[in-house]
Amino acid sequence: MPIIEAEGLSKTYRVYQKKEGLLGALRGLFRREYKEVRAVDNVSFRIEPGEIVGFLGPNGAGKTTTLKMLSGLIFPTSGSARVLGHVPSERADTFRRRFALVMGQKNQLWWDLPAADSFQLHREIYSLPTDSFTRTLGELTEMFGVESLTRQPVRELSLGERMKMELIASLLHQPQLLLLDEPTIGLDVVAQVTIQKCLHDYNESRGVTILLTSHYMRDVEALCSRVLVITHGKMVYDGPLAGITEQFGRAKLVKLQFEGSDSPEDLGQYGEVTSRLGPVVDLKVDRAKVADVLALILDRYTVVDMSVQDPPLDQVIARVFEEGRAQHEADSQRV
Amino acid sequence: MHQFLRYVRLWTALARFSLVRELAFRTNFLVKIVVEMLWLAILIAFYETIFAKTSMVAGWDRYQYLFFLGFYFALGGLLETLFLENCNNFADLVRTGDLDFYLLKPMDEQFLVSCRTIDWSCAPNVLMGAGVMLAALVFGGWEFDVGRLLLFLITLVCGTGLAYGFLLLLTAASVWFMRNQSLFEMWWLFSTLMRYPREIFSGTWAYPAGLFFSFVIPIMLVTNVPAQVMMRAIEPKLVAYAAAATGVVLWASRRFFKFALERYRSASS
Amino acid sequence: MKPTLSVSDAALALPAPASPFKKYWKILRISLVERLVYRADFIVSTIFRFLPLVTSFLLWQAVFDGSQQQSLSGFDRRRMIAYLLMVQISRMFSSMPGLAGGIARDIRDGNLKKYLLQPIDMIAYLVSYRAAHKMAYIVTSALPYGLLFFLCRDVFDGWPDLLTLLAYAVSLALAFLIGFFFEATIGMIGFWFLEVTSFLYIINTVNFFVSGHMFPLDLLPPFWSHMLQLLPFQYLAYFPAMVFLEMKTGQELVIGLVMELFWAVLFIVLARVLFKFGLRRYSAYGG
Numbered sequence: 001m002p003i004i005e006a007e008g009l010s011k012t013y014r015v016y017q018k019k020e021g022l023l024g025a026l027r028g029l030f031r032r033e034y035k036e037v038r039a040v041d042n043v044s045f046r047i048e049p050g051e052i053v054g055f056l057g058p059n060g061a062g063k064t065t066t067l068k069m070l071s072g073l074i075f076p077t078s079g080s081a082r083v084l085g086h087v088p089s090e091r092a093d094t095f096r097r098r099f100a101l102v103m104g105q106k107n108q109l110w111w112d113l114p115a116a117d118s119f120q121l122h123r124e125i126y127s128l129p130t131d132s133f134t135r136t137l138g139e140l141t142e143m144f145g146v147e148s149l150t151r152q153p154v155r156e157l158s159l160g161e162r163m164k165m166e167l168i169a170s171l172l173h174q175p176q177l178l179l180l181d182e183p184t185i186g187l188d189v190v191a192q193v194t195i196q197k198c199l200h201d202y203n204e205s206r207g208v209t210i211l212l213t214s215h216y217m218r219d220v221e222a223l224c225s226r227v228l229v230i231t232h233g234k235m236v237y238d239g240p241l242a243g244i245t246e247q248f249g250r251a252k253l254v255k256l257q258f259e260g261s262d263s264p265e266d267l268g269q270y271g272e273v274t275s276r277l278g279p280v281v282d283l284k285v286d287r288a289k290v291a292d293v294l295a296l297i298l299d300r301y302t303v304v305d306m307s308v309q310d311p312p313l314d315q316v317i318a319r320v321f322e323e324g325r326a327q328h329e330a331d332s333q334r335v
Numbered sequence: 336m337h338q339f340l341r342y343v344r345l346w347t348a349l350a351r352f353s354l355v356r357e358l359a360f361r362t363n364f365l366v367k368i369v370v371e372m373l374w375l376a377i378l379i380a381f382y383e384t385i386f387a388k389t390s391m392v393a394g395w396d397r398y399q400y401l402f403f404l405g406f407y408f409a410l411g412g413l414l415e416t417l418f419l420e421n422c423n424n425f426a427d428l429v430r431t432g433d434l435d436f437y438l439l440k441p442m443d444e445q446f447l448v449s450c451r452t453i454d455w456s457c458a459p460n461v462l463m464g465a466g467v468m469l470a471a472l473v474f475g476g477w478e479f480d481v482g483r484l485l486l487f488l489i490t491l492v493c494g495t496g497l498a499y500g501f502l503l504l505l506t507a508a509s510v511w512f513m514r515n516q517s518l519f520e521m522w523w524l525f526s527t528l529m530r531y532p533r534e535i536f537s538g539t540w541a542y543p544a545g546l547f548f549s550f551v552i553p554i555m556l557v558t559n560v561p562a563q564v565m566m567r568a569i570e571p572k573l574v575a576y577a578a579a580a581t582g583v584v585l586w587a588s589r590r591f592f593k594f595a596l597e598r599y600r601s602a603s604s
Numbered sequence: 605m606k607p608t609l610s611v612s613d614a615a616l617a618l619p620a621p622a623s624p625f626k627k628y629w630k631i632l633r634i635s636l637v638e639r640l641v642y643r644a645d646f647i648v649s650t651i652f653r654f655l656p657l658v659t660s661f662l663l664w665q666a667v668f669d670g671s672q673q674q675s676l677s678g679f680d681r682r683r684m685i686a687y688l689l690m691v692q693i694s695r696m697f698s699s700m701p702g703l704a705g706g707i708a709r710d711i712r713d714g715n716l717k718k719y720l721l722q723p724i725d726m727i728a729y730l731v732s733y734r735a736a737h738k739m740a741y742i743v744t745s746a747l748p749y750g751l752l753f754f755l756c757r758d759v760f761d762g763w764p765d766l767l768t769l770l771a772y773a774v775s776l777a778l779a780f781l782i783g784f785f786f787e788a789t790i791g792m793i794g795f796w797f798l799e800v801t802s803f804l805y806i807i808n809t810v811n812f813f814v815s816g817h818m819f820p821l822d823l824l825p826p827f828w829s830h831m832l833q834l835l836p837f838q839y840l841a842y843f844p845a846m847v848f849l850e851m852k853t854g855q856e857l858v859i860g861l862v863m864e865l866f867w868a869v870l871f872i873v874l875a876r877v878l879f880k881f882g883l884r885r886y887s888a889y890g891g
Contacts, residue, residue: 073435074603096441108436112356121352124345125440366802370809377813384823389671392663512645524652527659535659535666 001085003177003209004047004070008079010233011040011065039065041233042079047211049176052203054224054241055213058321062233063213064103067179070211071101084177097126100170104182107162108169109154115165116150119172126173133172140168143198160191167195171202180212184219196222217314229317231324245310248320252290254283256297257305264301279304284311345442346450353453367456375408375463393534398475399566400532405467406562407530410491412460414498420454422506423518429510429599438596445592449503475566483565490561490574493581498557500584501525507588507595529558553580650748657692657752661685677822682759683849687820689756690845692749695817696742697776698783698840700734707791708800716886727788727879734784764850771857775844778864782839785871792875795882816842836867 014034040062047053055063068074070081072088072095081088086095109118123133141147144164154162163183170178178199184192200223203210214220220227220241227244229237237244254271258264258279267273270293271285285293290308297303310316357364382404386397395403425448428434437447471477505521528548533555536545549555553576560577563570664684667676674680679687707730710716719726763769790807794800812818815837821829832838843860846852852860 068435068603071439073438074600091438093441096439101435101439103435106433106436108433110352112359113352117352117355121345121348124341124348125442127341362799363802366799366805370805373806373809377809377818380813381818384819385667387825388673388676388823389667391670393666393670512648516649521649521652524655527656531659531663535662538662538665541662 001049002046003049003084004045004211005082006046006066006070006079007044007081009040009043009066009069009076009081010038010078011062011069011074012077013037013039038233040069040076043230043233043235044079045228045235045238047209049209050203050207051226052200052210052212052223054220054227055211055230056215056217056220056227056317057213057230058215058325061230061321063230064181066230067101067181067211067213071099071179072096097173098175099177099179100173100175101179102166102170102181102183104163104180104185107154107166109162109165111155112153114151115146115154115157115169118154118165119150119169122169122172128173136172136174137168140171143201144168145194158191160187160194163187163191163195164198167198171208174206176208178208178210180210182214183212184214184216192218193222199223217317221313229320231321232328234324236320236324241313244320245313245316249310249316250287251284251311252287253309253311254285254290254294255305255307255309256281256283256303259302259304267297270297342442342446349450350453354455357455364456368459371412371457371460372463375460375467378404378408379467393532393537395532395534395567396475398471398477399562402468402471402475402566403532403558403562405464405469405471406565407464407558408467409461409464410494410498410558411526412457412464413495414502415457416454416461418449418499418502419457419519419522421449421451422502422522424451425506426509426518432603434596434599435603438600444596445503445589448506448592449499471566477566483569486569486574487561487565490564490577493578494557494561497553497577497581497584498526498529500581500588501552501554501557503588503592504584507592510595510599525554528554532562533559550576553577553584556580653748654752657688660688664688677820678851679820679822683851684820685756686759686849687845689753689759690848691817691841693848694776694779694841694844696745697738697844698779700783700787703730703734703784703787704791704804705801707788708794708804711791711794711882711886712798716883719883727875730788731784735780738780764848768847768850771861772844772848774861775839775847775864778861778868779839779844781868782836782864782871785868785875786836788875789871789878792878792882795878795885811837811840814838815840816845820846836871839864839867 013036015037016034043062043066055066057063065074069076070083070088072083072091075089084095084098086092088095109115110121119137122128123130128136141150144167146161146164146168149157149161150165154165157165167183180199184195187195196219199210199212202208210223212219212223225240227237227239227241228235229244237247239247251271253274256263258281261278263276263279263281267281267283271283271289273281274284275282283293294306294308382401385392386400390396392400425434428437428448434448437444440447502522505525506518509518509521533545533549536542536548545555549559556573556577560573564574665681668681668684676684716726719729764772787804790800790804793803797803814832814835816832817840821832821838821842823829824832833842843852843864847857847860
C-alpha cells in the first residue's frame with residue numbers, strides 16, 4: 001500500500017499585477033489585472049513505505065507547495081492526495097501524529113530556550129510516554145552527535161547544530177513519514193554530510209519513508225534512489241537517479257590526451273571544447289555521435305589516453321531546469 | 336478528561352519555560368514591574384484628583400469607583416499575562432508563514448496560539464489590582480457576603496472569558512485588518528470602553544452608544560458586571576446576560592479564528 | 605513567494621462555478637468585499653483612535669455632574685473638553701515615538717559608523733526626518749481631527765486674537781524642540797549605558813501624567829501644580845493648550861515662553877554635548 005498517493009495535484013494562485021505610474025494606479029482601483037500562476041500543475045506519483053525520494057527542482061518550481069499539500073497545510077486547487085491513508089487537508093489528529101515536516105531555514109524550536117526544553121514541549125504535545133521518549137531522545141542525540149549541546153539555548157548554536165536539533169525534534173514522536181524541505185540549505189559541507197548519513201541510517205534501521213526537496217544535487221545523490229524532477233510546477237521525470245542522465249543527458253564528456261605537448265587546434269568541428277590544458281582536452285560530444293567522433297579522431301591523431309564519461313549530474317539537471325524555464329516562458333507568451 | 340489533562344500539562348510546561356526565560360532577563364523584568372506600579376500610582380492619583388472635586392461619578396461613590404479601578408487593573412493584568420503577547424504575535428506568524436508549525440501539531444491551534452507564552456512580568460498587576468480592590472472593600476466598609484463573593488468570582492470568570500473572546504476576534508481580524516497598528520495598540524484602544532463605569536455614557540448620543548457596547552458588543556460588561564455585583568445592587572438579568580454573552584462571544588470568536596486559519600491556508604504558498 | 609492574503613485569493617481554493625454569469629458575479633462580489641475590507645480597516649482604526657478621548661469627555665461630564673459645581677479649578681465643562689482637545693494638538697507636535705529607542709539601538713548595533721564616515725550630522729538628519737514625518741502625520745490626521753473639532757466647535761469661544769495665536773505657534777514649535785531634544789538626550793545615554801529603553805519606558809509612563817496630557821495640572825493641589833509646572837514636561841502638552849485657551853496671559857505667558865525657550869536650548873545643548881562625547885568614546889572603543 002503506497003504511503004503517499006498523489007493524483008493530478010494542482011495549485012493555482014492569482015497574483016495581482018501592479019500597474020506603473022499614477023494612471024496605472026488609478027486604473028487599478030477599478031479593474032485589477034491578475035495573472036494566474038500554476039505553482040503545481042497536475043503532479044501525480046506514488047511513494048511506497050521505506051523509500052527515500054528526492055524532489056528536485058529550481059527555486060519556485062513548486063516543490064515546497066507540493067510538500068505543503070501533502071502535509072495538509074494547503075488545499076489543492078484540483079486533484080487529490082492520500083497520505084498515510086488520510087486526506088491531508090482534513091488534518092486529522094491521527095494523521096498529524098504520524099508524520100513530521102521540517103523546513104530548512106525555518107525554526108520551530110524555541111529561540112531562547114535550550115533544545116532540551118523544546119523537546120520536553122514536544123513530548124507533551126505528542127503525548128509521548130516518558131521512558132520511550134527518553135530512550136528515543138538518547139538514541140537520536142547520540143546519532144546526530146549533539147548530546148553535549150542540548151542544554152544550550154538554541155540561538156547560540158550554529159546553523160548545522162540547529163538543523164540537527166530540528167531533525168531530532170521531528171523524529172521524537174517516531175513518525176512513519178518524514179517530509180524535508182531544503183534541509184541542508186545554508187549548511188557547511190561537514191554538517192550536510194553528517195545529516196545525510198544520519199537520515200540514511202535512520203531510514204535503514206527504522207524504515208521511515210523520507211521525501212526530501214532540494215535544489216542541491218549533493219543531498220539527492222547521497223540519499224535518494226528515486227528522484228522526481230519538477231520545473232515550473234510540472235513533473236518532468238520520475239525514476240532512478242541514474243536514469244536522468246540517460247533521459248536528459250544529450251552529450252557525453254570525452255577526455256583526450258594527445259601525444260606530445262600540445263593538442264590539435266581544430267577539434268571544435270567534432271564537438272564543444274570545454275577545456276584545454278596542453279595535451280589534455282575535454283570535449284563535449286553528442287551522445288549519438290560519440291562513436292563516430294572517436295573513430296575520426298583516433299584515425300587522424302595519436303591519442304595517448306582517453307575516457308568517455310557522463311557529464312556531471314548537476315550540469316544535466318541545470319540544463320533541464322533551463323529548458324523548462326524557456327518552455328514555460330514560451331507558453332506564457334502564447335497565452 | 337485525559338484530553339483536558341493533556342492541555343493542562345502542556346500549559347504548565349509552557350508557563351514554566353516562560354518564567355525561566357523571563358528571569359534570565361532580570362533587569363527587564365524588574366523595570367517592567369516598576370513601570371506597572373508607576374502606572375497604577377498614576378491611575379490612583381487621577382482617581383484622587385477627581386474625588387477631591389466630587390463625591391460621586393455617574394452614581395458610583397469613591398469606594399465603589401476605587402474597587403472598579405482595582406478590578407480593571409487586575410483584569411487587565413490577567414489578560415496581559417495570559418494572552419496579549421501571544422495574540423500580538425499572531426500577525427507575525429501569518430506574515431512569516433510560521434503559523435504552519437502550529438497547524439502541523441496534533442493539538443488545538445487556538446490553544447497553541449493563545450497560550451504559547453505567559454508574560455509573567457504582568458502577573459504582579461493582578462496582585463496589585465487585588466490589593467486596591469481589598470482596600471476599597473475595607474475602607475468602604477463592605478459587609479461580608481458569601482453569596483456576593485461567589486457571584487463576583489463567577490462574573491469574574493465570565494468577564495475574563497468575554498474579554499478573551501473579544502481579544503481573539505481582534506487577533507483573527509488582524510489577518511486582514513490592522514496592517515499599520517499592532518494588536519497591543521488596538522486592544523489598548525478598544526479596552527478604553529471598559530475602563531470606566533458604563534453609567535458615564537449618558538446624554539443624547541452617548542446613552543445609545545453605551546447600550547450598544549453593553550448589549551450588542553458587550554465589552555463593557557467585562558468590568559461593569561463583576562464590579563457592580565460586588566459593590567452595588569445586583570441585577571440578576573444583567574448577570575445572566577453577561578454569562579450568556581460570554582458563551583456566545585467565545586463560540587463566535589472560535590469560529591472566526593478557524594475561519595481566519597482557513598483563509599490563511601488558502602492563500603499560503 | 606507569499607501573495608498577500610486577500611479575500612479573492614481564497615476564492616481560487618474553491619471549485620470554479622459553472623456558468624460564466626456566476627463567475628462574474630462571484631468576482632464582482634469578492635472585489636467589492638475586498639474594497640470594503642480596506643475601507644473598513646481605515647474607518648475602524650480612526651474610530652478606535654478617538655475612543656480614549658471620547659470616553660474621557662464622558663468621564664469629565666460625569667465628574668462635573670457629581671460635583672454640582674460649574675467650574676473646577678478654573679475649568680468649566682466646555683473648557684475642560686476644549687483643553688482635552690487642544691492637548692491632542694500639543695502632543696501631535698511634541699511626541700517622538702521611537703526616537704530615543706532608535707538612537708540607542710543604532711548605538712548598540714553599531715550603525716553609527718555611517719555618521720562617522722559620512723559628512724552627515726546625525727542630529728540634524730534626525731530632526732529633519734522627524735519634522736517631515738510629523739508634517740505628513742498632521743496632514744493625514746487633519747481630516748479626522750478636523751471633523752472631531754468641528755463636531756465639538758461649541759466648546760470653543762471662537763478663535764483667539766492674533767498675538768495669542770502667534771504665541772501659540774511659538775509654544776508649539778518650542779514643544780517640538782523640547783520633545784525632540786529631550787528624547788534625543790535620553791537616546792544619547794545609550795553611549796554609556798546599554799539599557800536605555802527601560803529608562804525610557806519609565807519616563808514616558810510618568811510623562812503621561814506630569815505633562816498634563818491626562819488632565820489640566822491646575823486640578824492638582826496647588827503645591828503639586830506649581831511643582832510640576834517647574835518641570836519641562838508641562839510644555840509638551842499643558843502649556844501650549846493653555847496658551848491657546850488664553851488661560852496663560854500677560855506676565856505668566858511671557859515667563860512661560862521664556863522658560864520654554866530655556867528648556868529647549870538646554871536640551872539642544874545637552875544632546876549635542878552628549879553626542880560629541882559619546883561619539884568620541886564610541887570610536888575609541890572601535891564601535
